[in-house]
Amino acid sequence: MIGKLKGLVDSFGDDFVLIDCGGVCYTVSCSSRTLQALPRVGEAAVVFVETIVREDFIRLYGFANETEKNWFTLLTTVQGVGARVALSILSVLSPSELASAVALQDKALIGRANGVGPKLALRVVTELKGKVPAMGAVDAGTLGLQAALGEGVASGNIADAVSALSNLGYSSAQASAAVARVVSREGDDAATEKLIRLGLRELSS
Known part of the structure; x- marks a missing residue:
């Protein structure tokens, strides 16, 4: 099975990239995020690969990490x-x-x-x-806060801070991660205004 490809980017399609590995080009289906993250044609690239084998085909799916x-x-x-x-x-x-x-x-x-x-x-x-x-996509503190928010049991000051940051245009993931980092330092009884101010500092750093 192929687990990783290291080679040169040969060309791009709408939902795939061709990776030239020593003269052999592999067609790798990718998400649009991965395609955007890849270097330009002719440059070296590393793609993590999931190989799916069926009776009638073998297909490679590639990922940035x-x-x-x-x-x-x-x-x-x-x-x-x-x-x-x-x-x-x-x-x-x-x-x-x-x-x-x-x-x-x-x-x-x-x-x-x-x-x-x-x-x-x-x-x-x-x-x-x-x-x-x-x-391992996010840390345990952030996941704990996100779960509490989803279940409606997060403290009012914390929920209000996350909501305020989200209203400023940050994603719920970004907002909750920033507030979680602040709470880990300042405690969960910090005032809403302080959580928002420090949360913005986290997001801008």
Whole structure:
């Protein structure tokens, strides 16, 4: 099985890249995020690969890092999520955003991906709940805060701070991560205004 490719970028397609490894070009299907992260044609690239073998084909799926690859594998364990849908989800959500969506049970965020309807989005967040920490996409403190927010049990000052940062245009993942870092230093009884001010400092650093 192919686990990683190191070579030169030969060319790009709408949803794939050709990697030239010593004169042999491999067609690797990728999310749009991975395609955007790859270097230009003719430059050296490293792509982490998941090889899927069927009776009638062998297909390579490529990722910018191990975390994205692990998420792809995890997503495809959900009933109704095949390789194409998994790549679609990874095209619109980074691993940390995906971890946040699952922790917060935010099916609307998952539903932004092409080919993912409300029922499938609900199945994704439901079946993957509790599996996110093993992925190492976000730290335990952030995950704990996101879970508390999703369950409506986060302290009012913390929930208000995350909401305020989100209203300023930051994603829920960014806002909750910033507030979680502040709370770890200042304590969960810090005033809302202080959490927002320090949270903004975290986000701008």
